[in-house]
Amino acid sequence: MSAAARGAQNGTVAERIHARFDDLTRAERQLANxxxxxxxxxxxxxxxxxxxxxxxSMPTVARMAKKLGFDGFPELKDKLRSELEETITNPIAKHDRWAESAPDTHILNRFADAVQENMHQTLRQISLEAFNETVDLLAxxxxxxxxxxxxxxxxxxDxxxxxxQVIRGGLTLIKSNSNTWPHYVLNMKPGDTLVIFDIRRYEYDLLRLAEMARTQGATVVLFTDQWRSPVAKHAAHSFHCRIEAPSAxxxxxxIMFVVEAIIAAVQNLRWTETRDRMKALEDLFDQTKLFKKF
Amino acid sequence: MSAAARGAQNGTVAERIHARFDDLTRAERQLANxxxxxxxxxxxxxxxxxxxxxxxSMPTVARMAKKLGFDGFPELKDKLRSELEETITNPIAKHDRWAESAPDTHILNRFADAVQENMHQTLRQISLEAFNETVDLLAxxxxxxxxxxxxxxxxxxDxxxxxxQVIRGGLTLIKSNSNTWPHYVLNMKPGDTLVIFDIRRYEYDLLRLAEMARTQGATVVLFTDQWRSPVAKHAAHSFHCRIEAPSAxxxxxxIMFVVEAIIAAVQNLRWTETRDRMKALEDLFDQTKLFKKF
DNA sequence: CCTTTTCTGAAAATTTCTTTACAGACTCGC
DNA sequence: GCGAGTCTGTAAAGAAATTTTCAGAAAAGG
Structure with missing residues (x-):
């Protein structure tokens, strides 16, 4: 008997689901999740x-219960009940822990706490005005x-x-190599937007780039940490995200969270165009696929 | 309506039992206890x-359920279930608004809720074993x-x-262009580790790559979403992160959170070497800087 | 000690839930 | 693009649970 099959016949319901997840069909996975x-x-x-x-549908539920090694759905339900009884009888309070199986001191839980706090602080201090205006700029x-x-x-x-790229054209990703940056600046027109990411240790070249871009009439948007990159001096909008972590x-x-929220907001503003572009992109991918096959 | 009677119509099942305990008959008290x-x-x-x-007897149970203000025993059962749900559901989810200046419906707050929930679900289901073993592999x-x-x-x-790169050598970032992948596979030795990121829509080429790598004897670690990339079939460890968002x-x-936690854990394991490498890296950066100045 | 009232549980009746059977939809491979 | 095999949901059959009925037992009051 394989490890996976054994996992499907014993252990908690959650364990069995994980163990056999690969064998599950689409509807069953939906149910499992x-x-x-x-x-x-x-x-x-x-x-x-x-x-x-x-x-x-109901049969899908019944079928999966059998697939997980139960006689039927009621038996799965019984198993859940007895698991619950175990958990509740067991006096160890498990509720405020993130990863329940891990001790509070495990790096996962410490990291989760830190990230949680970072997000909270970041959101509390974010300038809604800067957010909305950045969204407008990017849209x-x-x-x-x-x-x-x-x-x-x-x-x-990146x-x-x-x-x-899916939402709009007229985008340029500036290469890492700062030698090439003057070429990019050369192309910038008044009204263009430059988005800069810079967290400690701050990079001097980025400061120069921001300076040059502003001279060219570009609007600078900056994502940085709470200590603020010097680029902030040249930025029309800047986002100061918390980046503390129990690590070196x-x-x-x-930061990624704020970026995603901005992407979502821009996409909302340009939904019709975005939808069309997504559709076109899908088609192109399909074509590439076909192309590769032959 | 008396307090006791009111207590019998509302509140948790336990509260209702206490409120009406005096009205219960012998068999009912036995049941209540x-x-x-x-x-x-x-x-x-x-x-x-x-x-x-x-x-x-069964009728005693049914009768008491009615006495406690339920329509029947199944309704009492439903109530217990929803109580349990309340208790178990992440208490942090009931946040005081994230970005206080913004309305709950602002995309920032909706995104924050989603991300919060994603992290919680991801952590709840993460396999600590997979985490620790992945850390060992990467260290x-x-x-x-x-x-x-x-x-x-x-x-x-990336x-x-x-x-x-700061923590260790012997690292290769495989380029996006899948045409070049066979070359990488050619170099893989038994025992090597291949870390794959694949979320929907899953990419067929990555599946092929995983397959080839495993044939070469490499161990595959996968970061994917809750629907699981087909690469999971070839992966020794996989992390199923929640990726839902109020957006297209x-x-x-x-995923980034789990990646960071893993990086932190690997760095802990190899702290002495990492510290030396960080120091060396600083020096190199300083030299580059000097070089540029002249 | 007997009558009346209330309570309790066995068993039938009913409702609700679960499973099975089947046919349409979908996927995969050729 | 087409056929074999798999998957999925509707609907009916079957199983299980719940409620009701009712008769006997226990308790309360005289």
Whole structure:
């Protein structure tokens, strides 16, 4: 008997789901996720309620219960109940922990706390005005948009660029190599937008770039940390995200969160165009696929 | 209406029992005590099981449910379930608004809610075993480490790569262009590690890559979403992160969080070496700077 | 100690839930 | 683009649970 099959015959319902997830069909996965998202309470409902809440049919629920090694759905329900009894009888308070199986001191939980706090602080201090105006800037196709990041934030610049590419044209991702930057600046027109990512340790070249871009009449938007990159001097809008982490490095999660929220907001503003572009993109991907096959 | 009577019509099941305890008959009190002793799990069983466990008859159970203001026993059961849901549901989810100046419906706050929920779900389901073993794999300098991402996850691959570069050598970031992939596979040795990022829409080429890598004897680690990339079939460890967002795209924040936590854990394991490398890196940056100045 | 009232549980009746059967939809491979 | 196989949901059959009925038992009051 394989490890996966054994996992499907024993252990908690959650474990069995994980163990056999690969064998599950689309509808079953949908159901499995619903069960895990609201574990274990959802599974304590009747089969009809579970099916309804998961958006699948009743037979799918019954079938999956069998697939997980139970005699039928009621038996799965019994298992959930007894698991719950175990958990509740067990006096260890498990509720305020993130990863329940891990001790509070595990790096996962400490990191989760830090990220949580970073997001909270970032949001509390964010300027709604800067947010909305940045969204307007990025949604405006009259303006070219340039995106650049430093050593550790290059990935974020790339991320923003990739998503914005679907939403609009007129985008440029500025390469890491600062030798080439003057060429980009040469092309900037008044009204263009330059998005800069810069967290400590701040990069001097980015400061120069911002300075030059502003001289050319470009509007600078900056994503930085709470200590603020010197680029802020040249930025029309800047976002100061918390980046503290229980590690030798900083956490960029809060920055990524703000970036994603901005992408979502821009996409809302330009939904019709975005939808068309997404459709076109899908078609192109399909063509590439066909092309590769032969 | 008296306080007791009101208590019997509202509040938790436990409260209702206490409120009307004086009105209960002998068999009912016996039942009530059994329910409270094993609260709330016993009450989630069938009426027959409850009757049996309490040493009373089924009609007694049904009658008491009505006496407590329910329509019947199933309704009491529903109430217990929803109480449980309240208790178990993440207490942090009921946040005081994130960005206080913004309305709850502002995209920032809706996004914050989604990200919060994604992190919570991701952590709840993460396999600690997979986490720890992945950390060990990445900390082991005997193994070459390869990192690759898809169109939307390339940035995450890049992020992991950039950070790991400081911690250790023997790292390769696989380029986006899948034409070049066979060359990388050619170099893989048994024991090497391949980290793949793949979220929907899943990329067929990544599946092929994973397959080839495994054939070469490499260990595959996968970061994917809750629907799981087909790459999971070939992965020794996979992380299923929640990516839901109030937008046409998915949120990669939870994935980035797990990646950062892993980086932090690897760095802890290799702290002495990492510190030396960081120092050396600083020096090199300083030299570059000097070089540029003249 | 007997009558009246209330309570309790066995068993039937009913309702609700679960499973099975089947046919349409979809996918995958050729 | 087409056929074999798989998956999924509707609807009916079957199983299980719940409620009701009712008769006997226990308690309360005289």
């Amino acid at each position: 619903a069960l895990l998202e609201n574990y274990p309470v959802l599974g304590l409902n009747s089969i009809a309620a579970v099916a309804d809440a998961s958006g699948v 405006d196709t009259e303006r070219e948009v340039y995106v650049v990041g430093g050593r550790l934030t290059r990935a974020l610049a 991320y923003l660029f990739t998503h914005m 490095w900083d956490s960029n999660v809060a | 059994a329910l409270l002793e094993n609260y709330p799990v016993l009450g989630l069983n069938s009426i027959a099981a409850v009757a049996d466990a309490s040493g009373v 082991d300098t005997e193994r070459e480490v390869y990192v690759v991402g898809g169109r939307l996850t390339r940035a995450l691959a 992020y992991l790569f950039t950070h790991m 795209w998915d949120s990669n924040v939870a």
